[in-house]
Amino acid sequence: MASKGRERLVVIGGDAAGMAAASQARRLKGPDELEITAFERGHFTSYSACGIPYWVGGEVDGPDALIARTAEQHRERGIDLRLRTEVTELDVDGCRVRTRQVDTGEEAWTGYDKLVVATGARPVRPPLPGIDAPGVHGVQTLDDGQALLDGLERLEGDHGRRAVVVGAGYIGVEMAEAMLRRGYRVTVLNRGEQPMSTLDPDMGGLVRRAMDGMGIETVAGADVTRILTGEDGGVRAVATDDAEYPADVVVLGMGVAPETALARDAGLPLGGYGGLLTDLSMRVRGQENVWAGGDCVEVLDLVSGRERHLPLGTHANKHGQIIGANVGGGYAVFPGAVGTAVSKVCDLEIARTGLRERDARAVGLQYVTATVESTSRAGYYPGAAPMTVKMLAERRTGRLLGCQIVGREGAAKRVDIAAVALTAGMSVEQVTTLDLGYAPPFSPVWDPVQVAARKAVTKVRDAG
């Protein structure tokens, strides 16, 4: 119970968005003014889920290294963080949440003056026969990562071990690399025509060919129908309509969906992707005292003008920061995002920002595309690595709409140039005149992004 005159802030979800909100609010208001209680149903808080593939792959120690701030550190800063405590009901009219101790089943109601919903996302896990068999793993939480590593340990010593990764998005390709590093023969089953459907298919094709070269088998158009188990009940193979892929371990990387059952049951507004809808201050639409951020919300796509679901740690941290500022009596807004994402599989770097061709078509934008080959450094400088840059520009206006990059070292982070230019609403012609860093060890005299922009300028002019 709050003491008199002290505001009560309740946070649902103890990961990036929730704890960034709590921390920022605490910076602005001391314990005399604001009581902060955060509920987290898992064992961990404030961790980097993005680091799990590298932990599994053995490049990073875990799970401790992945935890940015422990529960104890939060508590020391005056945040009453309750782990293994699930919020089972949200009573918006009554300004209270019902909690349940995961370990004891004990239930209680907690009242709030202000609420932050940061319930995150849950991995897509279709109800296929066998999907709950031992040896089938998600990689969403540190608990998932630990379970997978424990499973792999039991397989140590077996030869010719096979891993099947279901899904070829970021998590899928990163987990393919991780399993390859652990010595597995890896097959990636992909529903679409190419891996990395966040890219256009032509760019995804580059990723597939590179994965082939790494010894990662990729199967396109593979719709998984069931997980086959052996006599011991453990996983034996993954089946599609027309084939079976032997597996000692199965990793699910089929994407995530907003975890908003609680919010939906409470009558809070959800968008087309099932994420919470907020205003620019991250306040839930139509609510006076409820904020939401992180993987459970939809964000405004600044290029298309539509809401999208962009479950990424960067957004979650920003949302938390902004919510904390507003809850703490400051002022901050989240203007939206442009859909930037970078990833890698072994030494192949993959980046994208803005709209793909299908995204542009979906909102009625006509566009031209320009695809170029360039290098990460001056062509004559040692280590100059090839990269392919694809750019989309609006027909007639030449406005930059999107950029995708596939290449080796030095490729991915170049997408930031396009991300900032997109945010500023620049045309591809403006991109060609940008004053970017040049020296032979760092770039050709025209940065690859500008080489693409130059070609896009010509395409825009020719398209009329």
Next chain:
Amino acid sequence: MASKGRERLVVIGGDAAGMAAASQARRLKGPDELEITAFERGHFTSYSACGIPYWVGGEVDGPDALIARTAEQHRERGIDLRLRTEVTELDVDGCRVRTRQVDTGEEAWTGYDKLVVATGARPVRPPLPGIDAPGVHGVQTLDDGQALLDGLERLEGDHGRRAVVVGAGYIGVEMAEAMLRRGYRVTVLNRGEQPMSTLDPDMGGLVRRAMDGMGIETVAGADVTRILTGEDGGVRAVATDDAEYPADVVVLGMGVAPETALARDAGLPLGGYGGLLTDLSMRVRGQENVWAGGDCVEVLDLVSGRERHLPLGTHANKHGQIIGANVGGGYAVFPGAVGTAVSKVCDLEIARTGLRERDARAVGLQYVTATVESTSRAGYYPGAAPMTVKMLAERRTGRLLGCQIVGREGAAKRVDIAAVALTAGMSVEQVTTLDLGYAPPFSPVWDPVQVAARKAVTKVRDAG
């Protein structure tokens, strides 16, 4: 002589700006419409002067690898390129230039309808006693690079060889690395208080300490008074007011100045740095049919609103492209630059864009600074390298004014984020909300540039 009805384009200077202009003009107009003659006094054309330190250091083969396009290739595309041909006089009223064959002394006049002045820059080379002694080398042209390498070859076999580099700007620090790679003991004499005066002194201090750690001796406040020679007439030491620095070879890296004697004598308008002044289409101010670009012009600094001399291959290439478009009947403009530059000395990466503190003061801007330490990758990811980011923001408005980065692998090209944001006139608060590429192998969840921006936001607010 031009045939009837065919326009005559004359280009003075056969490097980046001049030949990019010629090439772009040729793309737009065939030989039937436009005759193109380019005069270059040196042996080479279209080469990367920026690559010379890496050629000298042995990382890059030269000089051929540094030549983007040979004279023969230009001629095949219908550009009459005349090497070893110096333009000695420009008669703007008569629309003609006087040329002299460097090897024969033969002189001639050539008329033009349109003229491109791309005379570049010359290295600063003060008239000190001994400066023309054998063993004292500039590194501006491929001929200079070859002369230095020939000189070093004569020294091969000597032990404990010493190189003194005069000047600690980009060329100075890059040449220090090159000489270190060749096994020399290297001393860098620097007039200012820190190396890299294109950075603020606090950031330059980081460079100096890193150079110390590499075994490169740096001497601050060293004003060279003479070059001492031995009995054979060759260089023996470099002298300042109060010390002598033994040297087997001396490399001059004292910056460059616009090469505009020809233009000045012809009455063309020069700015405060001695560079030609142009309009946005790169046409020389007050001239109907004369364009200029590259290291011989001053460019508009988009942050300060002042003209500056920014001798860099990126600008030269852009200028040439834009001049060629305009000369060829198209349309393009160079809006200005923000002063982005990246460099490295061994594994230390150095980057800057926008205004330094002194630049801001010089134009009456009040500012706050924010300096932060961050890493190139997620802190737990292998290879995460430290970097220091300094940001300047305008007082009250929070407009981003400048950014400087000193760090290891992955530091330098991050300055592009700030360069694009500067061009767009973003505030540091807007920088904090940019949607930049994040994954553990590529960045912490807040990119280091955003970590600096967050601190700058606080500083702006606190400064009131």
